Amino acid sequence: MFVGAALTIQTAFNIDSPFIPLYAVGLATRDSIILEFSPTIISLILAGKVGSSIASELGTMRVTEQIDALEIMGVNSSSFLVLPKIIAALFINPFLVIISMAIGMAGGWFFGLLAGVITTTEFVYGVKYAFQPFYITYALLKTVVFAFLITSISAYFGYYTAGGALEVGASSTKAVVYSSIFLLLTNFLLTQMLLS
Amino acid sequence: MIEIQHINKSFEDRHILNDVSVVFEEGKTNLVIGGSGSGKTVMMKCMVSLYTVDSGKILYDGRDFTLSTEDEKRDIRKDFGMVFQGGALFDSQTVAENVAFPLEMFANMTLAERNERVDFCLNRVNLTADHDLYPSQISGGMKKRVAIARAIALNPRYLFCDEPNSGLDPYTSIVIDNLILEITEEFNITTIINTHDMNSVLEIGQKIIYLNKGQKWWEGDKHSILETDNEEVNNFVYASELFKRIRKASK
Numbered sequence: 001m002f003v004g005a006a007l008t009i010q011t012a013f014n015i016d017s018p019f020i021p022l023y024a025v026g027l028a029t030r031d032s033i034i035l036e037f038s039p040t041i042i043s044l045i046l047a048g049k050v051g052s053s054i055a056s057e058l059g060t061m062r063v064t065e066q067i068d069a070l071e072i073m074g075v076n077s078s079s080f081l082v083l084p085k086i087i088a089a090l091f092i093n094p095f096l097v098i099i100s101m102a103i104g105m106a107g108g109w110f111f112g113l114l115a116g117v118i119t120t121t122e123f124v125y126g127v128k129y130a131f132q133p134f135y136i137t138y139a140l141l142k143t144v145v146f147a148f149l150i151t152s153i154s155a156y157f158g159y160y161t162a163g164g165a166l167e168v169g170a171s172s173t174k175a176v177v178y179s180s181i182f183l184l185l186t187n188f189l190l191t192q193m194l195l196s
Numbered sequence: 197m198i199e200i201q202h203i204n205k206s207f208e209d210r211h212i213l214n215d216v217s218v219v220f221e222e223g224k225t226n227l228v229i230g231g232s233g234s235g236k237t238v239m240m241k242c243m244v245s246l247y248t249v250d251s252g253k254i255l256y257d258g259r260d261f262t263l264s265t266e267d268e269k270r271d272i273r274k275d276f277g278m279v280f281q282g283g284a285l286f287d288s289q290t291v292a293e294n295v296a297f298p299l300e301m302f303a304n305m306t307l308a309e310r311n312e313r314v315d316f317c318l319n320r321v322n323l324t325a326d327h328d329l330y331p332s333q334i335s336g337g338m339k340k341r342v343a344i345a346r347a348i349a350l351n352p353r354y355l356f357c358d359e360p361n362s363g364l365d366p367y368t369s370i371v372i373d374n375l376i377l378e379i380t381e382e383f384n385i386t387t388i389i390n391t392h393d394m395n396s397v398l399e400i401g402q403k404i405i406y407l408n409k410g411q412k413w414w415e416g417d418k419h420s421i422l423e424t425d426n427e428e429v430n431n432f433v434y435a436s437e438l439f440k441r442i443r444k445a446s447k
Binding site for chain 1: 241244246270271273274276277278280281282284285286287297298301302350356
């Protein structure tokens with residue numbers, strides 16, 4: 001919501017030319033949120049929240065021998081513990097991103113209106129103007145790839161933790177750092193492949 | 197019967213197990229004793245394939261576990277029950293859910309049958325209440341008992357216990373020891389117990405293997421261990437003041 005608000009106000013503030021219509025604020029907010037901010041920022045937040053949670057949970061299970069206990073029972077521990085997390089993220093993250101898109105644009109409209117930089121009519125016109133449905137496909141495709149990266153990288157660091165509490169913390173940190181770096185790198189690659 | 201033949205295990209340049217060969221007898225409590233760092237836990241983890249041996253054979257009723265594929269190992273492991281040093285109970289599950297877990301995964305049972313089996317196993321380890329508590333809400337002794345209940349849920353043929361009474365008071369230790377002995381005899385399980393508790397050795401040591409510096413130094417039972425002239429074993433057995441006094445008094 002606040003990212004949408006900041007985008008609207010910044011765009012409006014930077015439009016000096018009288019030849020640029022005010023509805024461009026709505027258009028810029030929409031495109032920025034759909035193409036970049038929602039899928040990337042939400043995924044980065046999830047890398048911090050979900051990534052550290054997965055790594056620390058699996059790391060703790062490893063150092064307290066719970067994963068060994070699963071193996072002894074004859075359970076394939078990696079698929080039993082990791083696969084549901086990956087599948088859950090692949091399904092749920094796109095919904096979170098769609099919700100964030102709606103909230104982001106609503107925030108842009110509300111705070112833009114509150115700041116007096118745009119009217120509802122102009123903002124809504126801008127949001128609808130030259131809309132390309134492929135942008136949504138692109139955003140959701142990115143989200144699904146990011147979801148896979150976050151869960152698989154975090155699960156890897158958690159699953160292969162060795163040692164004690166200190167190493168669980170280190171795995172959790174590594175999970176967030178590597179997930180975020182790979183996420184940003186993949187963001188660039190996907191943008192290059194899908195939009196160029 | 198479990199037989200290990202000439203197994204070796206190293207971690208980088210540290211040689212942990214050196215040409216160890218042992219036959220673990222069926223229907224008996226086989227105790228592996230030795231000081232800290234003697235290789236007991238590594239040997240047990242090699243036996244259940246949590247570690248891969250560098251060389252040697254591990255035979256379960258003649259089937260060579262070391263040559264098995266991952267799928268075959270998973271199949272053989274369904275005959276295993278293991279009690280870990282810390283219990284290794286699943287934090288997110290209650291006591292009853294922990295015991296029900298292997299049944300849910302591998303037993304073709306109705307919900308009623310499963311609940312009945314869970315009650316049986318928990319009653320067998322004298323846990324008649326507290327089924328709905330989480331591992332963080334129960335004591336160390338109770339955790340060990342829940343771990344034993346979970347380990348016997350699927351009627352295992354081989355039961356592995358890694359220091360089952362470490363961190364427990366002497367009375368609870370004896371309760372756990374006797375419980376393992378009773379279960380072993382009742383269900384004719386081949387039980388392997390790692391311990392350095394001499395009370396356990398004298399209580400339930402039907403077969404005893406003494407490991408030292410990654411090698412098998414001595415083999416016998418709870419009677420012969422008190423009479424052996426093996427100096428290393430004697431140093432281990434009579435390390436405590438209590439046992440020294442008992443030895444002195446008996447002489």
